[in-house]
Amino acid sequence: xxxxxxxxxxxxxxxxxxxxxxxxxxxxxxxxxxxxxxxxxxxxxxxxxxxxxxxxxxxxxxxxxxxxxxxxxxxxxxxxxxxxxxxxxxxxxxxxxxxxxxxxxxxxxxxxxxxxxxxxxxxxxxxxxxxxxxxxxxxxxxxxxxxxxxxxxxxxxxxxxxxxxxxxxxxxxxxxxxxxxxxxxxxxxxxxxxxx
Amino acid sequence: xxxxxxxxxxxxxxxxxxxxxxxxxxxxxxxxxxxxxxxxxxxxxxxxxxxxxxxxxxxxxxxxxxxxxxxxxxxxxxxxxxxxxxxxxxxxxxxxxxxxxxxxxxxxxxxxxxxxxxxxxxxxxxxxxxxxxxxxxxxxxxxxxxxxxxxxxxxxxxxxxxxxxxxxxxxxxxxxxxxxxx
Numbered sequence: 027x028x029x030x031x032x033x034x035x036x037x038x039x040x041x042x043x044x045x046x047x048x049x050x051x052x053x054x055x056x057x058x059x060x061x062x063x064x065x066x067x068x069x070x071x072x073x074x075x076x077x078x079x080x081x082x083x084x085x086x087x088x089x090x091x092x093x094x095x096x097x098x099x100x101x102x103x104x105x106x107x108x109x110x111x112x113x114x115x116x117x118x119x120x121x122x123x124x125x126x127x128x129x130x131x132x133x134x135x136x137x138x139x140x141x142x143x144x145x146x147x148x149x150x151x152x153x154x155x156x157x158x159x160x161x162x163x164x165x166x167x168x169x170x171x172x173x174x175x176x177x178x179x180x181x182x183x184x185x186x187x188x189x190x191x192x193x194x195x196x197x198x199x200x201x202x203x204x205x206x207x208x209x210x211x212x213x214x215x216x217x218x219x220x221x222x
Numbered sequence: 223x224x225x226x227x228x229x230x231x232x233x234x235x236x237x238x239x240x241x242x243x244x245x246x247x248x249x250x251x252x253x254x255x256x257x258x259x260x261x262x263x264x265x266x267x268x269x270x271x272x273x274x275x276x277x278x279x280x281x282x283x284x285x286x287x288x289x290x291x292x293x294x295x296x297x298x299x300x301x302x303x304x305x306x307x308x309x310x311x312x313x314x315x316x317x318x319x320x321x322x323x324x325x326x327x328x329x330x331x332x333x334x335x336x337x338x339x340x341x342x343x344x345x346x347x348x349x350x351x352x353x354x355x356x357x358x359x360x361x362x363x364x365x366x367x368x369x370x371x372x373x374x375x376x377x378x379x380x381x382x383x384x385x386x387x388x389x390x391x392x393x394x395x396x397x398x399x400x401x402x403x404x
Binding site for chain 2: 051056
């Protein structure tokens, strides 16, 4: 049960983002830029699937079930398979990703522990494997942003649906429509028709 | 030395917002919304919001955010400014309202592990007069500073050591608020 009244049809983060629109708007905008934005021409950046892997990993380390399930599903849809996200969450070093991605996922995992845990050596490993400043920046900020989300979702005791079908729909929405607020928000569905 | 080349010599979060104006814009807008406005029923003052920000940053050992938000809180508390340092050194004995102490306990739990925010500590804050908005804003402020702190420390941004630098920052934050640097 959430600690404040939130609409029942909006579990996890979705109800919180409707509770205070003035704070939700910049949080949504930041997420859209970081997880869906394109790098300027000539600059390399992570794929959308790789960025969702960072979100899923951090949410898994924070044990925030709602965010972990949603972003694992988004990563699965973007990567076209379910093995990589599962493997990354279990063990970064043996997951089927590039050395650059392993190094960046380790930077994300250190950021999740605490910003001061990100060592020059961890950053040097990523750079050695070809990571750009932009990719290192985005990895740290995505990891930090998901600490915000995870703590917000868990600290308010929001509900995490247990039915996997919920995350199929949510994953599809964040992959295909992104993180901006839909026009009109998320109105409650009409009450189910009852037999009189 | 920062972990990446920021191409400016501004301190802390300012250097990151100048390096990446596209992400800097929502980051500054979020700070302005959280620290200079509240949920409709929130009773927290701007000074109290800055104190929560400084407190969370001190728990995360992010000196830049701790010092700058402590300076903003001191500026906004005015003659009661000493309460800021008393809170950061020993929250138990600081001359704060019981409501604010109960909210700072929630902030501490969000910072360490948000899953430990229990219905008991939320009920205790409510018993001292905290509203839904106060509880919401405390949790979101704490979660947001866990992001800022990780961003600032995770990229090893410049942290001034001269207290005078922070006093000037605190006055700017207390008067102009959070304006994206360019």
